[in-house]
Amino acid sequence: MKIQVIVNHKKIQMEVAYDEFLVDVLRRYGFNSVKRGCDTGNCGLCTIWIEGKPTLSCSTLAVRVNNKNLTTIEGIGEEAKDFAAFMVAEGAEQCGFCSPGFVMTVLAMKRELKNPTEEDIIHYLTGNLCRCTGYVGQLRAVKTYMGVA
Amino acid sequence: MKIINQSIRKLDGMDVATGKPLYTDDLVNANALVIKILRSPHAFAKIKSINIEKAEKLEGVECILTHKDVPNERFTMAGQSYPEPSPYDRLILDEYVRYVGDEVAIIAAIDEKTAIKAMKMIAVSYEVLEPVLNFEEAIGHTSIVHPEDNLQVNFDIGMKKEKNITATALIESGNVEKELGKSPVIVEETYYTQAQAHAMMETQRAFTYMDSNGRLTIVSSTQIPFHVRRIVARALQVPKSKIRVVKPKIGGGFGGKQTASVEVFPAIVTLKTGKPAKIIYDRKESLNCTTSRHAMRITVKIGADHEGNIQAIDMKGLSDTGAYGEHASTVFSVAGYKTLPLYNSAKAVRFSGNVVYTNKMPAGALRGYGVTQGIFALESAANQLADKLNMDPTELRAKNIIKEGETNPISGTLDSCTLDRCIEKGKQLIGWQEKYPRKIISDTKVRSVGMAITMQGSGIAAIDVANVTIKLNDDGLYSLLIGATEMGMGCDTVLTQMAAEILETTMDKFVVPGVDTDSSPYDTGSYASSTTYVTGNATIKAAEDLKLKLLKKASEMLGISLEKLDFQGDTIKVLNHEEKVVSLSQIAEYVSAGEGKQEQLMGTGTFGGDKSPPPFIAGFAEVEVDKETGKIDLIDYVAVIDCGTVINPKLARIQAEGGLVQGIGMAMYEDVIYNQRGQMMTNTFMQYKIPCRKDINKITVDFESSYEPSGPFGAKSIGEVVINTPPPAIAHAVYNAVGVHVRSLPITPEKVLKGIWKFQ
């Protein structure tokens, strides 16, 4: 069926099958930042925003986002760069394959949580797996970015 | 030094951190055929017949290939220098299937849905055979995993395929029986390590197309582009010269992409159809149908005197290589070669045993490459020895470890080592004096500490080779051409630091393209902790070569003899005549046009080391154990590292932290479970648990740098060594907390609690 979505502030009409998941559709339409990692909801690589909420695009049927507002990292370039600079300063981007999903979750957290503690940050980001960094370097970057002592 | 030992940001950092489409699947031609693999539901079977008639007729199906369509020449997928020590025991598709998930047919179609639909229409009739599922029962089993007669080995690795023995090892120095016989204190225990998964975030994948010259191009997420070219050429029986391999950005490797698990499938489809094709493994295939760490059983016997002087170490191993022998003999022998030299006080040491075939997913290379397995056994036994001697385990180490300048019969002379200082610093950082062995926190909680040491290598001596070319472009920008493969760890940046240091310039004057076997200089690839050491040394040589050429050109331009010139990076000046100067861009322009002076200025360097200097680590774990549930909280993990000169402290630190957490995963969470029919039950991230953010508390990394004379700027490796200490150190801490020895990884709460019950 045809669905109407707003992706990164632009209206797009997409042709999707009923049983297609959003991650596959987004990649098909050229939003290649969205990565497929596990298919079981565990890794967070495919995280995008649906109506501003960080959501697994691998576990969302594309038909269900009809008329919704989607954001991928391509849509928040400047803000993503601001945060990415902190990651790169720590060397915590490493292979970068988990970065798009991770950055989307961090930026959603920044909007959602006021004055988070370190524990709050870890809790919010725990759905994003990373095999390269061991997490602590990412945490240093997030804390510096968020101004958390 | 201006650039060495500086925390320079990664060159590609911002691009990969902001989601730029630079990875294999981001670059695929939209018209590429999608490949799916029909896989065996049986652990061991012979295919009686395959009917693809119906499936082939499905609209959108381009081709379906079975074992009848592939060359009958066996090969290995192991990424090793030719001639490989891994047996040639595979066909692209075989009439025997040797594990649940083994490839039965290749389906190429216009899209994934069609390929899967076609896959379901293929009818296969199997003669089901009795599988070998328990590696301890493999030798002499009634089933022979590799009954074929065209299996081939390049070396005598001790293969006895009729007994399911893939390889044997014997490393020996001194008279082990005699020294053990004289030792009044003996510890003898058996340890088990599991078939850990790489679990890199980007799964294995490749796409292929024919280029304009009738050559096959393979774009692959690989650590070993040059080996892939050779492997595919052999598997498909086409000349190597007809294949080009391109490596874009890689989403992690950890040794999983040191095996060419997927490239042959799209390659054969493209060769047969002339059309572009891609294969992208899903997580299940990545966990179930590629390679893993070799699961091992290792029995360690250590003999010592009453004062704690280690006299002899005997390690007997059994390694499970699964259905195919990728890296089988080398991983196994490394478990001895790079563990035994730690205790140079021993008068006799031995490592021996067998690698066996079973009907499970094949094993292969994984960060640590056997050392991780050997260290868990050896260090656990060493800790138990200290306990038996009533001696602080750090003192036992101080008495027995190898020191700088010493010679070891297995590893040779050690030119750089600060392991003793690593242990001392680690003790301070973890608070050993106050915390060892334990503190009671409450009725149910105990806190404790544990430790372990390790070593590794830096490249493979006399085998690994790297070539590096640095080209001066017409605008004065340098191209650093390497065949080593950046996969996130930052080697492009670290190698550029070395070149910039020699050429006395800044990082922004360099560009490092991805690897392309048509244009990149030959490099064995990024594995075996080789890149900083091997490719680094080649980079220095290339930079020095180019520097000399630049000086010569300046000498020609200025009409001044070489020894009167001063190389200052962007400019070359005449000593004591500051006004006489030629800039790099002037040289670039000078050689680019006019006057018959044209020349492509390039420096080249080649390095192949005759030794593999070991980095060292002392690792310390602090845990809190819940005595009622067995749950272990890892409070802190300290690793103090001797990797020689640290070229880039921040990147080294991150690599260490990441490797430690991978080791922590192996120690505590990552379990591989097969059911009785040989199906892997842990083939999703829902069941195979790599550590998550909440599992990791404090990680403390510090460096005690030695200076390795053969290393680039004194550096040694860091990539692998970081994964080794957590399993034994955490096992030790758990023992110190509750008196339970867990000798089979992972150390789960259930194993701990059941251990506690045994006292009650």
Next chain:
Amino acid sequence: MFAIKNYRTPNTLEEAYKLLNEKKANTILGGCGFLRMSNKTIATAIDLSQLMLNYITEDADYIEIGGMTSFRDVEVSPLLNQYFDGILPKAVGEILGVQFRNVVTVGGTVYSRYGFSDFITALLALDTYVVLYKGGKMPLEEFLIKGSKKDILVKIVIGKKNKRATFHSIRNSQGDYSILNVAVSKKDNIFKIVVGARPARAMMAQEASKFLTEGEINEKAIEEACIMASKELTFGSNMRGSKAYREALCKALVKRGLMEVLS
């Protein structure tokens, strides 16, 4: 591979219910968190997102949670954080990540009666009812045992009188499912002890709960209740833990739960 042949977004519950029962293979879409790996073929997938079932409300006696409410909404709900010592936010908060909890729905989980569920264990320790479109209102306990004919879970209703409640689980990796979970509640003198991920679905330890409700509360009685709970309930083995280990966890976690609600 899973497939959907048709997809509908009904505008009324009646319409949804009719669609659901038109064909055996018609299915209500929950959060779809586990759909991608499934092998089922759905004739018509029925999406309830037009039915305004995403809410958490209260009246004098009850809290109501709509079937399409996400776990993340449960986690951050000020109302649910205020009641029952915040047991429901606590129980869902440890389940994978925020982006997963934004997908998973209350109705999808409860209707599926998942054995591994943390949320169901917590709900069962409270005065909880499920409201089905055709089946009407019934206690959660009854629904868990009996299930229902094909129906739509409209909402969960929870009596507000329970004051104290607590949830404990043991996971190896924190990113994993529970090896065992326990919820304990206390309303005046009435105790409820519930154990889930046994690995079978959550059940109340009736005898242990009754023993504490009717008897005197002291250290010995608590120990006794823990043993009773671990004996009256059945446990099984799976990849995450053995029967014997689960029995031991049951004792330890029930004790912790009881101590907490008594504190």
